[in-house]
Amino acid sequence: MVAVPDTATEVAWEPCMRERWEALFRAAGKSTLEQAWAYGQAVESEHGLTVERGLVAAGGEPLALVQSFCRRRALVRFARVMRGPVWLIDPLADRRASQVCAAIAGHYRRRRLGDFLLWLAELPQDVRSDATLRALGLRPVVTGYSSVWLDLDPPLETLRAKLHGKWRNALQQAEGSGITVEAVDHPRRLNQMLLLYDRFRRKKRFLGPNGDFIAALARADRGAVTALTARRERDLVAGIILVRHGASATYLASWTSDAGRAGQAHNLLLWRGIDALKAGGCRWLDLGGVNTESQPGIARFKLGLGGEVFSLAGTYL
Incomplete structure (x- = not known):
């Protein structure tokens, strides 16, 4: 009973x-x-x-x-x-x-x-x-928020098999393009990355945490932040920031250049980030929100990982 x-x-x-x-x-x-x-x-x-x-x-x-x-x-x-x-x-x-x-x-x-x-x-x-x-x-004042949970418990090979075909092809392209991925493990290098991110954020005019906030988050719990950059030859072409919290993590921020976009750098960065999170004991990754109306391209990218879409009831006052 x-x-x-x-x-x-x-x-x-x-x-x-x-x-x-x-x-x-x-x-x-x-x-x-x-x-x-x-x-x-x-x-x-x-x-x-x-x-x-x-x-x-x-x-x-x-x-x-x-x-x-x-x-x-x-x-x-x-x-x-x-x-x-x-x-x-x-x-x-x-x-x-x-x-x-x-x-x-x-x-x-x-x-x-x-x-x-x-x-x-x-x-x-x-x-x-x-x-x-x-x-x-x-009473509801803002409609529901949606995102994607990716279960990190399965082996990496299983997660790769669940990728949508276009996402997996882009990852294979990036792996063979000569792009190298580096972990950002020093505050000075993180600040350099955040300057590039802020420049990209202002250029694209999208909402999101600014570099100062991410730096403050890193100071509050440096071990929680996984920052990765992609380099093609000697040039930085893209970067992502994942933040661990408990047994989960969130895809918080990213930036790219034309060279990074052409080389599918974000697919490689996120894939390497998933590998790092799994190695650190994370069980879940929240992909940080999806909006198929205002940001259809970003939504397709996140949905391509094959995770579980969820929606919340909304904001109430």
Whole structure:
């Protein structure tokens, strides 16, 4: 007989120190970069927001971790939760999930007027998720966010076999093009790479974390950042940054040149990055968002890895 969780046990909000946070974060398996401790430190240093972290538990059993970014103006507090909480239970199968959501909403909306919560909940795009959030008095203000989870547990040969044909052909082309891949393992070299990334980001006018934020993230947890560059002869032609958090990682940033694009450097960089993540014990890679309408080319590139597409319920206020 399967034990049914006791939903009568009071769900409580508790403070959580970093050592325990990191242990639970890893135990969660799939986790989000925006909820990582180091990400919170980078937000504090670069954006001047206050980070609040809590563990939601019932009867001593951890149920979820949540990190928020807060700002106060006079008597008004604005809190934002991005892709949280990190679930330690199944949010659709465990009835206590609604209590967890209620505890989070209650913590940030204590006063009817003066407390505001903007919440991109880590809940699937599902009528049950919408009902849970609406029952707390929240309403959707932004449509759902979508991305791709790539399971890194299978052997590299199996992952390669699951690549879409065009993606695999581009990888083979890059492997035979004379492009070399180097790990960026020194802060000075990372800063050089981030300057190239910022230049590319401004040229293409796309939204994303700037170089200063990525540098702050690296300072908060240098071992979490996997930065790789592609070189053709003596010239840097492309680069990517992957960030590990718990048992997962996120494809955070990239840049390329015309030579890198022609040589399919990004396919080779991401493939080598996947190999490095697997060697470091990562089990999941979040490909950092897909939007087939505004960025169809990037979406096709990410979908070509053969991962599992997911969509979240959306942002609620």
